[in-house]
Amino acid sequence: MSIAFDLPPAARPGQPVDAIDTPSLVVDLDVFARNISRMQAAADAAGVKLRPHAKAHKCPDVSVAQIAQGAVGICCQKVSEAVPFARAGIHDIHISNELASPAKAALLAELARHARVSVCVDDVAQIDALASAASAAGSAVDVFVEIDVGQGRCGVRDASDALRLAERIANQSALTFRGLQAYHGGVQHLRGWAERRDAAARAAERTGSVIARLGAVGVRCDVVTGGGSGSVEFDLTSGVYTEIQPGSYVFMDADYGSNAYTGTLRFEHSLFIATTVMSVAAEDRVILDAGLKSMAVDSGLPWIWAEGAASTTLDYVAANDEHGIVKPRRADTPEALPALGSRVMLVPGHCDPTLNLYDEIVGVRAGVVECVWPISARGLSR
Amino acid sequence: MSIAFDLPPAARPGQPVDAIDTPSLVVDLDVFARNISRMQAAADAAGVKLRPHAKAHKCPDVSVAQIAQGAVGICCQKVSEAVPFARAGIHDIHISNELASPAKAALLAELARHARVSVCVDDVAQIDALASAASAAGSAVDVFVEIDVGQGRCGVRDASDALRLAERIANQSALTFRGLQAYHGGVQHLRGWAERRDAAARAAERTGSVIARLGAVGVRCDVVTGGGSGSVEFDLTSGVYTEIQPGSYVFMDADYGSNAYTGTLRFEHSLFIATTVMSVAAEDRVILDAGLKSMAVDSGLPWIWAEGAASTTLDYVAANDEHGIVKPRRADTPEALPALGSRVMLVPGHCDPTLNLYDEIVGVRAGVVECVWPISARGLSR
CATH class of the missing domain: 2.40.37.20 (D-serine dehydratase-like domain)
Structure with missing residues (x-):
């Protein structure tokens, strides 16, 4: 019964x-609003676009508040994660990650019929799956080549691999090569301010060298996306990022709170x-x-x-x-x-x-x- | 849009x-069914009731499968957790924990109008909140005194505290003193078989001594509930438990899989x-x-x-x-x-x-x- x-x-x-x-x-709404304003003001002052990461919160109301202050769109980490945001009317979504299967590429291509969608690749097979899916869905997908700038996770290791993938993307009519993703998660949680600054500088240097190598053969990176709440003050002035992806800054946590902050952006x-x-x-x-x-x-x-x-x-x-x-x-x-x-x-x-x-x-x-x-x-x- | x-x-x-x-x-249903049968057979052979813990899975379909094989009911760890199980028709639910507020006691008392419900206490204030809530709801709640048998978490420390609470429960018309809960979570994850056996024996000995002290002044413990997937083989033969509460055994995990098993119950x-x-x-x-x-x-x-x-x-x-x-x-x-x-x-x-x-x-x-x-x-x- x-x-x-x-x-x-x-x-x-x-x-x-x-x-x-x-x-x-529980979220303190006054503090939350101050954090959003501070990050937006810092990005605006640097002339860099802010695309906050929604993996931090998974809550469309938070993204709506960020976009109202000037964010250009959002990042998601998985294609399924993007669905509730698209349903809530957020129409510019970057999947800051590779897709694990052709079925996921098909879901992304379907989503791209309703919103502007981009995604990362680090393998030819991912590009081919995206091209097939986007052609089948009749949609257009923007594609970023992810480069490994020191984290040791996803991403190609050097400029020649990046070039090979960029050319493969450019040859697919349903896909557009937009540029590079260069994210170093490990930098975010280095405790010392100077230590983070130096590690972020090394990541930016690697990114800059790939941009230059691609540029030398006529491949332009319109967008270079990356950065997080722990490195953003350095990313904004690095000269390589056109767009930053911080997520945790709206909330902070004990881990980020244990970082030393010497700079003005807190x-x-x-x-x-x-x-x-x-x-x-x-x-x-x-x-x-x-x-x-x-x-x-x-x-x-x-x-x-x-x-x-x-x-x-x-x-x-x-x-x-x-x-x-x-x-x-x-x-x-x-x-x-x-x-x-x-x-x-x-x-x-x-x-x-x-x-x-x-x-x-x-x-x-x-x-x-x-x-x-x-x-x-x-x-x-x- | x-x-x-x-x-x-x-x-x-x-x-x-x-x-x-x-x-x-993903659950392998054949293995899942074998685990349920093994635990039920062991409990039956020992003449001890099996009340599997639903905090392990939070899934009413799993509880239904366990009850179909002979389990007498389930444990939940929070009163809110019990609600979907009661809605699914499971009508004998023990909350193996203290409730943190009078509002939670009110929810439990309301639930007790629809299912047989019991709960633990280790403080007079919890008893008074339960008594008020059950009187207001017109329901009856079974109450266990939790004793700390070595985990260092909740539970009274000695027989005189247990007796004081048992008498307080007995004086409330809407409450019934049912016995003791004696659970030692730390024992479950001791790696060595003999080490677990000895620790479980010490917990059982402490439990037995409280039962004896209460019995000496005429307070009978109809039910003594406790035990987990790591200690169950010892709990079943301890002579103190009338009911065991294992949860993880239906699935196992890498932590439980790292325990050494010398006995026959695996x-x-x-x-x-x-x-x-x-x-x-x-x-x-x-x-x-x-x-x-x-x-x-x-x-x-x-x-x-x-x-x-x-x-x-x-x-x-x-x-x-x-x-x-x-x-x-x-x-x-x-x-x-x-x-x-x-x-x-x-x-x-x-x-x-x-x-x-x-x-x-x-x-x-x-x-x-x-x-x-x-x-x-x-x-x-x-």
Whole structure:
């Protein structure tokens, strides 16, 4: 016998923040808006286009807010991820990745009938699959050659490989060669500012040399796309990027927050996990109701956030599936532990895969819930 | 301008396995059925009830299969998680955890009007919230006192605390004291068989001593619930548990697969992530289309699965958001690397939070898709 029984929503607009059910993902809308404005102003000042990465949030409402401030479009990391954004009316989408199968190329070509779509390649077979799919769908697809500028992941290794692929693309009537993607994920998370600056400079130098080699034989790169939240201040002044792809800057996280920032372009923490103390049975710890299913821990455990900063008295020391264990930083200060039922805010270690755990973002301003945004592309990794 | 555009399903019944879009979560239905039968037979032989944990899968179809073989009901870890199971007609649900707020107690009390529901406590305030909520809803809730048997998480520390709570429960007309929950998560993942046996014995001894102390003052524990997939062979013969709560045994994962098994009760890997090689641009590696958003890495990286066993020639060495980097175990054997577009099956490091990333399980048998089961409680951590 089945029953009709609905789960109440986690939050409703107009509610006070303390009424949000936990665990929930909460965004401070004032900080969020400041982060968007700062990045847009920096890109505008450098004369570089901003195409923020939607893999960070998977939420069309966030992209709409970025485009309203001047972003030229968005990046997605998978073709399935792009679908809810296209459905929401975002009509300029770059897939900053290679497609793994002809079936995915067919989906992209179909999407290209409804939106301007571009994608990366690093192999002839990918180009041929895209050409067949776009011809069959009667659509046009813009194509970027991805070059490996030091990350050791996807991308061709040298200018001759890039040239070979660019020429292959140019020979396909349904495809247009647009330029290069040069992204170095590892640079983003180097802790020291000078260390990041130097690594970003090396990546830009490799990119510049490929651009020059292609240019020497008459192959022009109209667009050179790359960069992320950790390297953007260097990417903007590198002279090689025409477009940057940062994503995490709208939220920040404990990993990005652990980078040293010497420059003027800084972003604030806008993203939090609202949790509740569910057990105080032991003297040396309390247990929160948020664990591995409420946050990604690949880049470290979350910070406890109190009065606008990372706590200096409490640490989130371990995550189980649905439990988080919190201890006082100094064992002789158990009085620092919060009471049963009290609210604890966390800054997740890594924002992208944390957002991928939730179905919605609760937007708050001045202590009140203002909106609940669906994370429409959650789980769309195909 | 928004567009109408639907994402095709990842798999359809009747399709060959190779047609499943990737990344997808795939279950071998024959192995899955054998795991269910083995655990049920072991519980039956020991005269102990089996109440499998649904936090491992969050999928009502899995629970229905377990109950059909003799399971007495299920465990859930959060009250919201229980809702889709109750909706699917599962009417005996134990929340193996404390509730973090009076609002959650109210939801539980409402659920108790539709199903037999029990929950854990380790604080007087939780009992009072449950009593108020159940009285207001006109429902009856069974309550367990959780005792900490060594994990250092939730649960009271000694028999006198347990007695105090049991008496408080007994004084509430809407609540019934049912017994103890004694679960030691840490024991599950101890690698050595004898090490697990000894740790499980210590937890059982602590549990037995609390049962005896309560019994000495006339407080009977009708049910003693606990145990997991790593300790179940010891829990079944411990003499203290009347009911066991294993979850992962239906699937197994690389973490449980790394335990040494000397005893006769063993389970097989039934759960895989189907992935595709998306880049072969470098000679020393290939890139899969499955990373942090397709698997939980808290308990380690996945195994590559080939011909019925973990690969001895290939390693999944790093996960980015949507990329997995695979290298040959011996650097001088690049010929071991799979080709662009080929299918690679993975065994995830930790099954529970991996299932929480997907919206469905694709069930396969003899190379053909047989069913697609919704993971209805995905994301329900409230």
